[in-house]
Amino acid sequence: MTTPAEKDIVIKVENLTKRFGDFTAVNQISFEVNKGEIFGFLGANGAGKTTAMKMLIGILNPTSGKANVAGFDIYNQPEQIKRNIGYMSQKFSLYEDLTIAENINFFGGIYGLNDDEIKFKSEELLTKLNFHAIKNNLVSSLPLGWKQKLAFSLAIFHSPKIVFLDEPTSGVDPITRRQFWDLIYEASHNGITVFVTTHYMDEAEYCNRISIMVDGEIKALDSPKELKNNFQIDSIDDIFYLLARKAKRIE
Ligand SMILES: Nc1ncnc2c1ncn2[C@@H]1O[C@H](COP(=O)(O)OP(=O)(O)OP(=O)(O)O)[C@@H](O)[C@H]1O
Numbered sequence: 004m005t006t007p008a009e010k011d012i013v014i015k016v017e018n019l020t021k022r023f024g025d026f027t028a029v030n031q032i033s034f035e036v037n038k039g040e041i042f043g044f045l046g047a048n049g050a051g052k053t054t055a056m057k058m059l060i061g062i063l064n065p066t067s068g069k070a071n072v073a074g075f076d077i078y079n080q081p082e083q084i085k086r087n088i089g090y091m092s093q094k095f096s097l098y099e100d101l102t103i104a105e106n107i108n109f110f111g112g113i114y115g116l117n118d119d120e121i122k123f124k125s126e127e128l129l130t131k132l133n134f135h136a137i138k139n140n141l142v143s144s145l146p147l148g149w150k151q152k153l154a155f156s157l158a159i160f161h162s163p164k165i166v167f168l169d170e171p172t173s174g175v176d177p178i179t180r181r182q183f184w185d186l187i188y189e190a191s192h193n194g195i196t197v198f199v200t201t202h203y204m205d206e207a208e209y210c211n212r213i214s215i216m217v218d219g220e221i222k223a224l225d226s227p228k229e230l231k232n233n234f235q236i237d238s239i240d241d242i243f244y245l246l247a248r249k250a251k252r253i254e
Pocket residue numbers: 023026028046047048049050051052053054055252254
């Protein structure tokens with residue numbers, strides 16, 4: 004029988020490991036993420052974040068360990084996982100040579116929504132992003148920050164249980180990043196769990212909990228407040244630096 008507490012866990016990872024030949028990219032990581040939580044997945048370059056995320060979204064086979072994502076097993080049910088999650092990477096998947104409206108229709112179709120659903124959700128999205136007047140503009144003509152907001156909105160267009168974001172705000176200014184985070188908060192408020200990697204320490208502060216990965220291992224995991232308490236250091240940036248400078252891997 005599932006207890007109420009277990010029901011709220013949407014990602015459960017136990018001793019997950021990935022080796023490439025003799026090299027252990029991800030070494031026995033374990034953690035849980037709760038429904039609606041904003042979980043920050045931090046680590047220096049080469050720490051193993053992307054490798055771990057690829058295993059969780061069902062596109063890379065682990066060497067050993069277990070993980071359950073959105074209620075499905077990563078070894079046996081990767082297709083169900085893909086249907087229940089959203090994903091946005093730094094090189095997001097928008098079609099630059101299509102308009103905003105065409106991108107929305109295209110993704111709605113891929114996600115298997117019917118025409119009425121696409122129409123309704125499309126209106127909602129254009130209103131939220133204030134994109135009505137520019138909906139027939141090519142995506143290639145948009146500023147990076149606007150593309151990121153559109154890519155995020157499309158990553159959650161099908162109301163997934165979890166959205167995975169791999170450095171979603173790379174390369175834009177702090178104000179645009181803050182606006183992007185308003186969308187993240189809204190998604191989390193609506194029950195979508197957010198799993199996000201970032202290099203920006205101000206963004207780490209916005210997360211409910213963060214994990215810090217060094218050389219393939221999770222070296223710290225807690226809320227920003229508790230981490231500061233435990234390390235007796237008043238800045239996530241300094242805690243990150245303290246842990247990351249011990250890294251042997253230099254990318
Ligand atoms: N297919 C592969 N074959 C061999 N080594 C790999 C492969 N993929 C990743 N690695 C290595 O595994 C380590 C972790 O890489 P990963 O991309 O997961 O790190 P990351 O934390 O996401 O870093 P970044 O922030 O730079 O994206 C790196 O040393 C990388 O070179």
